[in-house]
Amino acid sequence: MEERQQRRRPREGAYEQEGNASSGRNLSAKGTSKKAPKGKKKKKKKSRARRIIGAFFKFLFALIVILGFAVAGAGLGIVYGILEGTDVLNTSDVLPESYTSLIYDDNGIEIDKLHGEENREYAQLDYISEYIQLAVVSIEDVRFYEHNGIDYKGVARAIVENIKAMDLSQGASTITQQLIKNEVLSNEKTFQRKIKEQYLAISLEQSLEKQLGSKEAAKDYILELYLNTISLSHGLNGVEAASQYYFGKNASDVTLAEAAMIAGITKNPSLYAPDMNAEESRNRQLTVLYSMLTSENITQAEYDAAVEEDVFANLVSGYAIEETGTSTHSYFVEALIAQVATDLVEEKNFTSAQAYNLIYSGGLEIYSTVDMTMQGQLEAAFLNDDLFPESDNTYDVTYLISVMDTESEDSSQSHYERNTTVDSEDDVEAFVESVKAELLDDTHVLVLDNVTVSRSLQAAMVIMDHYTGEIKAIVGGRGEKPGDSVLNRATQSLRQQGSTMKVLASYAPAIDLGLLMPGSIIVDEPYQQGSWKPQNWTLRFDGPSTVREGIYNSMNILAIKAYLMVGAETSYQYLLDFGLTTITEEDKNAATAIGGLHNGVSTLEQTAAYATIANGGVYMEPHYYSVVYDHNGDVLLDNTQPEGTRVLKETTAYLLTDMMEDVITRGTGGKAALSGITVAGKTGTTNDSIDLTFYGYTPYYTAGIWMGYDIPKEITTSSSAHLTIWQTVMNQVHEGLENAALMEKPDGIITQTYCSASGDIPCELCGMDYYGMTTHSDIAAVDSQTLQEVCTVHQTVTICTESGMLVSDTCPENCHMEVVIAMDEGLVNNGGQYDTETRCLSEPSYISDGYIDMDLSQTCDLDHGELETGVPGYSSPLWYIDEDGYIVFMDEDVYSDSTYEDSDVESDSESDPTYYDDAWAYEQLLGFDDEDDSPEDEGSSSGFGIN
Numbered sequence: 003m004e005e006r007q008q009r010r011r012p013r014e015g016a017y018e019q020e021g022n023a024s025s026g027r028n029l030s031a032k033g034t035s036k037k038a039p040k041g042k043k044k045k046k047k048k049s050r051a052r053r054i055i056g057a058f059f060k061f062l063f064a065l066i067v068i069l070g071f072a073v074a075g076a077g078l079g080i081v082y083g084i085l086e087g088t089d090v091l092n093t094s095d096v097l098p099e100s101y102t103s104l105i106y107d108d109n110g111i112e113i114d115k116l117h118g119e120e121n122r123e124y125a126q127l128d129y130i131s132e133y134i135q136l137a138v139v140s141i142e143d144v145r146f147y148e149h150n151g152i153d154y155k156g157v158a159r160a161i162v163e164n165i166k167a168m169d170l171s172q173g174a175s176t177i178t179q180q181l182i183k184n185e186v187l188s189n190e191k192t193f194q195r196k197i198k199e200q201y202l203a204i205s206l207e208q209s210l211e212k213q214l215g216s217k218e219a220a221k222d223y224i225l226e227l228y229l230n231t232i233s234l235s236h237g238l239n240g241v242e243a244a245s246q247y248y249f250g251k252n253a254s255d256v257t258l259a260e261a262a263m264i265a266g267i268t269k270n271p272s273l274y275a276p277d278m279n280a281e282e283s284r285n286r287q288l289t290v291l292y293s294m295l296t297s298e299n300i301t302q303a304e305y306d307a308a309v310e311e312d313v314f315a316n317l318v319s320g321y322a323i324e325e326t327g328t329s330t331h332s333y334f335v336e337a338l339i340a341q342v343a344t345d346l347v348e349e350k351n352f353t354s355a356q357a358y359n360l361i362y363s364g365g366l367e368i369y370s371t372v373d374m375t376m377q378g379q380l381e382a383a384f385l386n387d388d389l390f391p392e393s394d395n396t397y398d399v400t401y402l403i404s405v406m407d408t409e410s411e412d413s414s415q416s417h418y419e420r421n422t423t424v425d426s427e428d429d430v431e432a433f434v435e436s437v438k439a440e441l442l443d444d445t446h447v448l449v450l451d452n453v454t455v456s457r458s459l460q461a462a463m464v465i466m467d468h469y470t471g472e473i474k475a476i477v478g479g480r481g482e483k484p485g486d487s488v489l490n491r492a493t494q495s496l497r498q499q500g501s502t503m504k505v506l507a508s509y510a511p512a513i514d515l516g517l518l519m520p521g522s523i524i525v526d527e528p529y530q531q532g533s534w535k536p537q538n539w540t541l542r543f544d545g546p547s548t549v550r551e552g553i554y555n556s557m558n559i560l561a562i563k564a565y566l567m568v569g570a571e572t573s574y575q576y577l578l579d580f581g582l583t584t585i586t587e588e589d590k591n592a593a594t595a596i597g598g599l600h601n602g603v604s605t606l607e608q609t610a611a612y613a614t615i616a617n618g619g620v621y622m623e624p625h626y627y628s629v630v631y632d633h634n635g636d637v638l639l640d641n642t643q644p645e646g647t648r649v650l651k652e653t654t655a656y657l658l659t660d661m662m663e664d665v666i667t668r669g670t671g672g673k674a675a676l677s678g679i680t681v682a683g684k685t686g687t688t689n690d691s692i693d694l695t696f697y698g699y700t701p702y703y704t705a706g707i708w709m710g711y712d713i714p715k716e717i718t719t720s721s722s723a724h725l726t727i728w729q730t731v732m733n734q735v736h737e738g739l740e741n742a743a744l745m746e747k748p749d750g751i752i753t754q755t756y757c758s759a760s761g762d763i764p765c766e767l768c769g770m771d772y773y774g775m776t777t778h779s780d781i782a783a784v785d786s787q788t789l790q791e792v793c794t795v796h797q798t799v800t801i802c803t804e805s806g807m808l809v810s811d812t813c814p815e816n817c818h819m820e821v822v823i824a825m826d827e828g829l830v831n832n833g834g835q836y837d838t839e840t841r842c843l844s845e846p847s848y849i850s851d852g853y854i855d856m857d858l859s860q861t862c863d864l865d866h867g868e869l870e871t872g873v874p875g876y877s878s879p880l881w882y883i884d885e886d887g888y889i890v891f892m893d894e895d896v897y898s899d900s901t902y903e904d905s906d907v908e909s910d911s912e913s914d915p916t917y918y919d920d921a922w923a924y925e926q927l928l929g930f931d932d933e934d935d936s937p938e939d940e941g942s943s944s945g946f947g948i949n
Contacts, residue, residue, distance in 0.1 A: 100126070101365025101633055105335060107374045108472070108628075114335050116362045124358035125242035125253050127226040133258045134241050135225060136299040137265035138232075141290045143177040144297050147221050151178045151203030178203040181228045181353075229253075230355040232268040235275035240355070248276060250318040258304055259311035262290040277319040277450040280406070280415070287313065319452045329483035332381070333490050334372050334476050338626035340493075342368060345639050365633035371472035371626055376465060379734045380475045384461065389727050390480065391719035396423045396458040398713045399430055404449040405441050415449055421713065423458065430455050456712040461724065462491035462605045463707040464624075465735065468613035468699060471622030471644050476606070489712075496584050496602035497708055498693045500686030503597040504561035505658060506611055509549060511568040511576045514654040516787045518567065520550045520661050521754060521780030523761025524560045525843065531592060536562060539687070542847050546759045546824070550780060553661045554669030556685065558596045565595035579649040580611035581621055597688060608697055609706030612683070615658050616699035618745060619650030652748040653783040659744050660781060666698070673725035674698055679736045680744055685725070690716045694724045698732075701742040705732055754782045757793035759824030759844045767796040772821040773853065775844035795824040795843055802862040806854045810862045817866065825858060 103116040118126055127135070139146050145153050153176050175183065182202045210220035234244035244264050245253040256264065266286035267274045276283040288309065295305045331339075339361055346357035360366065383389055401420045420437050424430060434453060442448055465475040478490030489495065512518040526544045529536060536558050538544075543559065544551075552560030565573055570590040577585050577594075584607070588600035606624060614621040622644060630639040650658075662682035665671040670685045674696055683698025692714045697706040709724040710717065757768045758775045769776045782788065800820050802813045809818055824844035842858050849855045 100363040103361060103364060103366040103368065105338065105368045105370055107370060107372050108474075109374075110369065111374070113370070113372070113374060114331060116339070116366075118359075118363035124230050124240065124355055124362060126359065126363065127222055127229075130226070130229055130241060130253045131256050131261055133261035134229065134253060134256065134264060137258075137261045137290050137294055138229065138268075139177070139225070140293040140297045140299050141265055142180070142268075144293070146177050146225070147218065149176060151205075151207040152176060152200050175199070176203060177228050178207060178224050181224060181231065182206065184228075184231050184233075226359075227353060227355045230358070231353065233271050234264065234267045235271035235278065248319060249316050257308070257311060257313075257316075258300065259287070259291075259308040259313045260316065262294070262308060263287040263313050266290045276314065276317060277404070277452065280314060280404075280449050284313075314450065317450050319450055329488075330486050332377065333478040333483060333492065334370070334377055334473070334626065336487065337473070337476060337478075337490060337493055338368065338370055338372075341626050342366075342630060342639065349639065366638065367631040367635075369628045369630070371467075371470075371474060371628060373474040376475040376735055380463060380465065380477050380731055383727055383731045384463070384477045384480050385482065389723065389730060390459060390461070391717075391723050396425055397427065397430065398423055398456050398458055398711060399433055400454045400713065401434055401437055401451065402453075403437060403441060403451040405446050406449050407446055409445045427455070458711060459709065459717070459719075460491060460712055461707065461709040461727065462495065463705065463727070463731065464492050464606050464609040465703055465705045465731075466609060466613055466624055467702075468616040468622065468704040471610070471613070471624050471646075472628075473606075473624050473626050474703065491708065491712075492605045494604065495708075495712075496604055497695075497710060498597055498599055498688045499603050499608055499695055500597040500688040500693055501556045501558075501561075502608060502612075502684045502686035502695050502697050503599070504556070504595060505553065505615070505662070505684050506580055506582075507573050507577060508561045508564040508568065508595045509553060509661075510615070510650060510654065510658060511573050512564045513549075513657055513783070513786075514576075514650050515568065515572070516783065516785060518549050518564060519754065519780065519782035519786050519788045520548065520657055521756045521761075521778060521782060522549050522788050523547065523756065523758065524549065524552065524563050526552075526557055526559050529559050529562060534593070536596065544847055545845065546761070546775065546843055548756075548758075548778070548780065550661045550664060553684070554664040556665075556670050561595045562592050565592055570594075576649070579621065579647070580614055581623065582607050582611060597686060605695075605706050605708045608695070609704055612697040612699060612706065613704035614649050615655050615662075616682075616704045616744070617646070617655075618652045618748075619648055619655035620646040621649045622646045651783070653750045653785075656745050656748055656751060657781060657783065662698075663744070671696060671698065671725065673722050674729050674732075676700065676729060676733055676736060679732075679739070679741050681732075682744055687721065691718070691721055692716060694721065696725055696728055698728065699744070700732065700736060701744055702739060703732075703735065705735075750784045751781055752784045753779055754789055755779045756789070757796065757824075760793045760795040761788070762791045762793040762795075763789050765793045765796060767798065767822050768793055770822040771796060771844050772823050773842075773844045773846055775824060775846075793824075795826070796822055797825055798822050799825075799858065801854070801856055801858075802864070803854065804866070805862040805864050806856045807860045807862040808858060812864070812866060813862050814866055819854075821856075823856070823858075 100118045104112055105114040105116070107113045119129060143153065145155065179199050182199050207217075207220055207224065210223055211217050214220050214223060230240040230242070232241070233239055234241070236247060238244045238247055241264055242253040244267070245251055245256050245260075248264065249256060249260055263276055263283060263286075266283065266289065267276075269286070273279055274283050274286045291300075291305055291308050294300045295302065300308075339358075342361055343354065343357040346352040346360065347354055352360070361368075399422050401422075402417070403420070404415050404417050406415050418437075418441060420433075422433050424433060430453065434451075438448065460480050462478050463476070464473065466473050476490075476492050478492040478494070479488070509518070513520075518524075523546045526538070526547045528543060538558050539556065544557070547555075547557060547560060549560065549564070551557065552564070568576075570592075573594065574585065574590050577589075582603050584601045584603055585594075586600045591598075610621070610624045613624075625641050625644065627639070628641050629637060632638045659682045662684055663680065665684055666675050666681045671681075671683055674683060674685075675681060679700050681698050681700055683696060686693070686695035686697075692710060694709040694717060695707065697704070699705070705728060707724050707728045709727075755764060755777055756762070756779070757764045758778050759768070759771065764777045798820055799822075800809045800818050801807065802809045802817045803819045804813075804817050823842050826841055826843060842856055845856060
């Protein structure tokens with residue numbers, strides 16, 4: 003329609019007819035009264051009764067009036083109290099003209115422009131089809147251009163209808179009221195909310211009329227705001243987004259039939275969305291069209307044509323191949339726009355619609371934090387297919403299809419989802435057609451369908467200045483950005499973060515609370531919670547291990563035990579303080595310690611969490627702009643002096659950083675090492691390698707990367723490609739920068755020595771541990787409480803050298819060996835007797851050659867028999883004497899399969915003796931004292947065969 007049709011006005015004489023009808027009375031109905039019976043007595047009694055009744059009613063009326071004033075006064079007081087705390091809508095920045103907004107980089111150089119006509123979040127009224135405008139007004143608020151914010155006729159009608167129906171289903175809210183309810187107030191049906199809604203509706207219209215110069219201009223702007231905020235199912239807000247989603251066209255280009263369908267959705271989005279319920283959507287569309295006809299907003303011919311149009315044939319419902327299309331703005335700029343809009347709503351009391359309108363059309367000057375060189379390097383890396391795994395270059399396809407059975411009485415519908423992976427975009431259509439061939443025939447017809455296609459392996463990366471919280475570069479997907487307002491995987495995709503959660507959920511809180519230090523010992527052993535039996539990625543358990551080892555070797559059991567020390571509630575609070583907004587109450591469980599989250603976390607938020615550690619424990623909210631000026635040059639938003647929030651002690655951040663440097667130098671993150679720049683960080687890999695993550699920082703920047711499939715599945719082609727990309731980008735970013743310490747050593751850092759088995763203060767036995775688990779030193783916070791007790795787990799134990807068990811009465815003395823080992827605390831030697839559950843804490847999972855594999859839970863039960871010097875057949879676990887009296891060693895890989903005579907007196911080194919003569923061996927192993935025959939160089943004092 004080229005011109006807006008004349009809005010319907012009341013017919014001449016309509017009000018007069020209405021007035022006559024309301025004031026007409028049937029006077030003849032009264033008739034003449036019958037004469038009263040004769041007699042004064044009766045008349046007097048009747049007169050007295052009348053006086054009494056009259057007096058009563060006068061009193062009752064007076065009481066009602068008094069009570070009425072009291073109630074009214076109280077009601078006015080209540081209303082005043084409600085309105086006193088009600089903020090009015092922000093109208094001071096409403097701009098009827100359209101100005102181009104400019105965006106600058108961190109050096110003040112213009113990098114982008116924003117225009118009103120490209121705003122997919124907000125469409126000005128001139129870019130919205132008049133059909134949509136008239137459809138919404140006709141069905142939602144037919145007297146919209148006449149009332150002052152409240153439709154009193156509609157209110158009266160609603161009251162009557164509610165009385166008839168004996169409920170409160172009729173609300174009579176105007177478009178202005180609905181706008182306020184959607185954007186400012188809650189949907190709760192309360193008296194207080196309704197009072198606020200009506201007050202704000204009137205004040206908004208008055209304010210806009212004064213500012214914009216006319217009632218019609220104010221109404222147009224309110225309608226514009228409303229059309230950009232209404233909910234239209236599938237998370238769509240506003241008619242522009244709905245037009246794009248349902249019909250693949252701009253809101254300015256929809257037909258009358260399409261406009262009526264869109265306008266009908268808002269009453270009940272889940273019921274009337276055309277791709278969810280075709281029959282109900284069609285009925286609602288016809289209702290809207292009829293309303294437009296009866297309100298004379300369309301002609302009969304337009305109505306008839308719209309009724310005949312097959313709108314469902316035009317549905318596209320989000321069909322798109324993601325990698326096609328053109329992009330006007332970068333991932334950074336779109337993230338910037340979203341943050342500015344959010345801040346305008348939260349800080350300036352704008353509605354969301356007003357905010358986007360101002361951003362695109364308000365002539366703002368937005369000074370961003372982006373480093374364009376850095377942004378270009380990041381984008382170039384994500385365009386370089388050589389940095390990504392080569393073998394999987396496929397596309398994931400999800401096809402949703404609804405089919406109607408035309409032979410069923412109720413025309414029932416069935417809904418199907420089909421998924422596949424294809425090699426090219428050309429194969430997508432073939433897959434869609436194959437599904438249609440399977441499900442459609444003469445009696446089963448297509449209602450609607452929706453295809454989502456994404457490149458198989460995706461990634462996202464964020465670089466930020468951890469000292470200020472400024473985002474310097476961001477990319478939300480691999481390859482060319484397929485268009486504007488597309489999925490930004492860095493900010494919008496919530497993914498499992500794997501082992502990168504260990505530092506945040508377990509070790510950071512435990513160290514900050516003084517429960518653990520880098521040198522603290524946690525026993526790595528099988529763990530079970532119900533049916534959950536987590537494993538280490540190495541598929542082994544290493545016994546007593548340090549927290550430092552737990553981080554650089556990414557040990558699951560250690561992280562879980564640290565989490566349990568902290569407690570679920572405390573860990574949860576730390577995660578919130580780290581800025582993780584998407585964790586839930588369901589995440590209060592031990593699986594969180596190793597990255598098992600209910601929803602997941604975005605790459606942006608996880609990067610900011612690690613930036614908190616890099617910044618000495620102070621969280622800086624990530625932001626994309628420093629300052630925003632309005633069209634007049636006044637400051638609108640200011641981020642030039644952001645305030646941080648302390649999450650961790652400075653000593654905690656230093657200790658974590660020192661340990662995460664080991665992740666790069668000797669742990670799982672070696673491929674992220676940079677040339678000449680120190681890096682600390684943590685790798686993350688989820689079960690079946692579905693998500694690959696790495697978050698690391700340098701003296702200058704913190705950067706995080708995620709790699710995976712949009713539809714989660716195992717990454718079989720590479721487990722370290724994300725590290726290669728991170729390293730490639732960050733090497734370029736740091737080119738020409740000097741290396742420096744990641745963090746200055748704060749006061750309160752000391753060095754502590756621990757028993758390597760118990761983690762306690764070492765005792766005199768700790769240094770003599772048989773398996774070498776003696777003592778170690780590491781840095782710690784001076785205020786930690788980790789070293790309180792002296793080690794009690796190291797003890798001297800006598801074992802049988804033949805069985806590796808505790809000696810029994812039948813073990814000859816020449817089989818006895820005293821060793822110092824670490825046993826479970828509390829399981830002490832009691833007169834030579836040990837608890838049956840006693841185990842050796844210091845025994846490694848793999849017993850090196852030359853060491854005895856001990857079993858301290860049992861006493862030796864071997865039948866040793868008669869032992870005589872040199873008796874052939876005598877043996878030990880390491881050697882035996884053959885029939886000729888020669889010593890033969892059992893381990894042929896380390897020693898030799900040769901036998902040795904008395905003349906074989908030689909040694910490779912003092913620390914690793916290999917060959918000794920029989921006499922010396924007899925002396926050492928059998929307890930003989932034959933000094934004449936023992937060699938001059940007896941080698942290691944630790945005993946024969948012990949390395």
